[in-house]
Amino acid sequence: MQKEDRILLSHGSGGKISHDLISQIFVKHFSNVHLEAQTDSAILKTSEGEIAFTTDSYVVDPIFFTGGNIGKLAVCGTVNDLAVSGAQAQFLSCGFIIEEGFLLEDLEKIVASMAAEAQKAGVKIVTGDTKVVNRGKCDKVFINTAGIGFLPKSRHHISFADTIMPGDKIIVNGSIGDHGIAILAAREALSFRTDIVSDCAPLNGLIEQVLQEPSAIRFMRDATRGGLATVLCELASEKNLGIDIDEARIPVKEIVKGACEVFGFDPLYLANEGKVVMVVDGNMADDILTEMRKHPLGKEAVIIGEIVAGHPKKVLLETAIGGRRILDMLAGEMLPRIC
Amino acid sequence: MQKEDRILLSHGSGGKISHDLISQIFVKHFSNVHLEAQTDSAILKTSEGEIAFTTDSYVVDPIFFTGGNIGKLAVCGTVNDLAVSGAQAQFLSCGFIIEEGFLLEDLEKIVASMAAEAQKAGVKIVTGDTKVVNRGKCDKVFINTAGIGFLPKSRHHISFADTIMPGDKIIVNGSIGDHGIAILAAREALSFRTDIVSDCAPLNGLIEQVLQEPSAIRFMRDATRGGLATVLCELASEKNLGIDIDEARIPVKEIVKGACEVFGFDPLYLANEGKVVMVVDGNMADDILTEMRKHPLGKEAVIIGEIVAGHPKKVLLETAIGGRRILDMLAGEMLPRIC
Numbered sequence: 001m002q003k004e005d006r007i008l009l010s011h012g013s014g015g016k017i018s019h020d021l022i023s024q025i026f027v028k029h030f031s032n033v034h035l036e037a038q039t040d041s042a043i044l045k046t047s048e049g050e051i052a053f054t055t056d057s058y059v060v061d062p063i064f065f066t067g068g069n070i071g072k073l074a075v076c077g078t079v080n081d082l083a084v085s086g087a088q089a090q091f092l093s094c095g096f097i098i099e100e101g102f103l104l105e106d107l108e109k110i111v112a113s114m115a116a117e118a119q120k121a122g123v124k125i126v127t128g129d130t131k132v133v134n135r136g137k138c139d140k141v142f143i144n145t146a147g148i149g150f151l152p153k154s155r156h157h158i159s160f161a162d163t164i165m166p167g168d169k170i171i172v173n174g175s176i177g178d179h180g181i182a183i184l185a186a187r188e189a190l191s192f193r194t195d196i197v198s199d200c201a202p203l204n205g206l207i208e209q210v211l212q213e214p215s216a217i218r219f220m221r222d223a224t225r226g227g228l229a230t231v232l233c234e235l236a237s238e239k240n241l242g243i244d245i246d247e248a249r250i251p252v253k254e255i256v257k258g259a260c261e262v263f264g265f266d267p268l269y270l271a272n273e274g275k276v277v278m279v280v281d282g283n284m285a286d287d288i289l290t291e292m293r294k295h296p297l298g299k300e301a302v303i304i305g306e307i308v309a310g311h312p313k314k315v316l317l318e319t320a321i322g323g324r325r326i327l328d329m330l331a332g333e334m335l336p337r338i339c
Numbered sequence: 340m341q342k343e344d345r346i347l348l349s350h351g352s353g354g355k356i357s358h359d360l361i362s363q364i365f366v367k368h369f370s371n372v373h374l375e376a377q378t379d380s381a382i383l384k385t386s387e388g389e390i391a392f393t394t395d396s397y398v399v400d401p402i403f404f405t406g407g408n409i410g411k412l413a414v415c416g417t418v419n420d421l422a423v424s425g426a427q428a429q430f431l432s433c434g435f436i437i438e439e440g441f442l443l444e445d446l447e448k449i450v451a452s453m454a455a456e457a458q459k460a461g462v463k464i465v466t467g468d469t470k471v472v473n474r475g476k477c478d479k480v481f482i483n484t485a486g487i488g489f490l491p492k493s494r495h496h497i498s499f500a501d502t503i504m505p506g507d508k509i510i511v512n513g514s515i516g517d518h519g520i521a522i523l524a525a526r527e528a529l530s531f532r533t534d535i536v537s538d539c540a541p542l543n544g545l546i547e548q549v550l551q552e553p554s555a556i557r558f559m560r561d562a563t564r565g566g567l568a569t570v571l572c573e574l575a576s577e578k579n580l581g582i583d584i585d586e587a588r589i590p591v592k593e594i595v596k597g598a599c600e601v602f603g604f605d606p607l608y609l610a611n612e613g614k615v616v617m618v619v620d621g622n623m624a625d626d627i628l629t630e631m632r633k634h635p636l637g638k639e640a641v642i643i644g645e646i647v648a649g650h651p652k653k654v655l656l657e658t659a660i661g662g663r664r665i666l667d668m669l670a671g672e673m674l675p676r677i678c
Binding site: 005006007008009010011012013018021022025026029030031032034035041042044051053054055056057058059061090091093094095096097098099100101102103104105107108111112114115118124125126127128129130131132133134136137138139142144146148336337 | 436
């Protein structure tokens with residue numbers, strides 16, 4: 001049997017192979033306009049405005065790491081998927097799959113941190129489910145969260161990225177790659193494992209702060225699996241846009257840079273759990289930046305590039321040393337089970 | 340470390356130990372009125388009526404069995420949780436956790452059957468997520484579905500079971516235990532494994548058919564993990580009601596009876612995936628039964644008992660041989676990974 005007949009780790013990477021699987025199996029069979037849109041959350045019409053609906057399963061390994069745990073991640077991740085759709089996150093579900101023999105004490109720690117994060121984000125966990133599988137049939141605990149948010153009409157365009165135009169600026173709210181390296185450090189028990197903290201956080205507060213002028217926000221996405229590069233490449237490719245990025249402006253912590261050099265990773269592809277990429281009206285970009293920097297999670301927000309009329313479908317990176325390179329989507333899998 | 344410090348298989352049984360875990364950890368930390376209500380779906384107020392929101396993870400072993408597979412189960416189970424809340428199921432999410440090396444062909448079979456079932460049930464799968472874990476870190480595939488349904492005002496009472504009164508009749512739509520024995524047969528490769536077919540089916544069509552007079556429907560629940568007995572015991576205990584059941588009227592297939600005798604199971608506790616327990620207005624019970632029997636999934640619907648004023652919190656079973664016994668909630672775990 002050929003390799004391609006089977007699921008590979010890279011099918012879960014969030015990169016190109018994941019995309020192919022989604023189109024070739026899921027979208028094909030479940031065929032409907034909501035799924036085909038491939039927005040972060042499904043945007044669903046109800047008689048009163050619209051709701052956003054999203055889901056993610058979390059299988060991060062290890063389940064506890066500096067800056068968070070699988071439960072915190074499960075709440076933040078789903079809140080963030082709603083928030084980047086422009087929706088006001090309101091309700092979460094949670095489904096636990098737990099390995100027989102898992103410590104109740106650890107379960108309670110996870111649940112307590114989910115509760116704390118939900119409160120911080122102003123969402124309620126309103127329904128749930130627990131399954132237990134025999135020892136060895138799952139790895140400690142997996143958590144799924146689904147979320148519902150209400151989407152004001154004025155923000156409908158954000159998910160669909162259909163108001164983006166050349167001259168729009170691209171903002172990121174702080175340093176990239178922290179989550180990826182925090183997980184790597186926890187996994188490998190690296191000596192710097194307590195120095196690098198996952199950026200895992202609910203971004204809905206920060207995002208609400210800039211949504212007072214919704215038309216100025218053209219598009220948002222949280223840069224999780226596949227990292228900043230994947231968000232930019234997907235956007236360029238799906239919307240037939242050119243993107244220019246100035247590498248020198250992208251904030252990367254020294255410790256993350258160092259780890260990337262040692263392990264051969266590119267920080268642009270590392271997962272984040274508290275970073276949003278925003279495409280905003282070029283004329284409003286400075287005001288939006290000022291507004292973002294007032295929020296604790298936006299203090300280090302910067303403009304990293306812009307939408308251009310040239311080279312459609314391509315993301316060009318002006319490198320720190322003055323060259324230019326084309327940024328590609330993540331092809332394989334850098335760090336499995338990062339979220 | 341004591342046994343009770345760790346997760347046991349019975350924590351996932353849907354019985355008493357599951358309940359304790361839910362109250363002592365999840366409800367405690369996630370504390371809010373929606374979760375505390377412990378309804379099948381969370382009932383959420385929006386400016387326009389209410390929506391129901393529910394989730395379930397599916398870890399059934401084996402993933403393919405006579406009458407269904409894990410994907411069909413994942414669609415039907417969540418549709419049914421919405422339907423028994425009185426809600427009109429509309430949208431589903433799905434989250435896949437897949438083991439590295441899983442056959443793409445099997446994944447596609449599962450996804451295709453989810454699509455078919457969703458179409459049958461009139462719901463759309465609108466958002467999803469795929470994670471892949473290393474070989475040996477999960478057992479083939481786990482699926483979470485969450486669902487949203489719209490709940491007409493006239494049906495609000497159903498989830499909360501607050502209009503039930505003595506004289507109300509209890510109806511079940513057909514034979515019990517089929518799913519439990521179908522899974523057992525598939526697992527053990529029993530000789531009768533193709534003769535016993537899981538009852539896995541979306542019940543929303545059948546349920547809509549009897550909801551033309553919503554006030555006559557006092558309460559509904561699908562009898563999944565923990566079986567018919569657990570539904571009745573939970574209802575009696577939570578609502579401080581007495582329930583009398585006539586065992587002779589409960590439909591159980593001969594093949595299920597036989598398997599139960601061999602394996603020492605009680606069909607009342609076996610899981611079903613296409614059976615709804617309804618509590619209905621005693622004066623309307625015969626009309627409702629007639630209506631149910633017009634639907635393919637309700638042909639064998641029968642009245643199995645009634646709500647009584649005596650013996651609150653207790654379910655009394657009049658046994659086939661004329662004795663009476665008290666029905667208890669499932670204490671341990673009969674068949675792990677039944678759904």
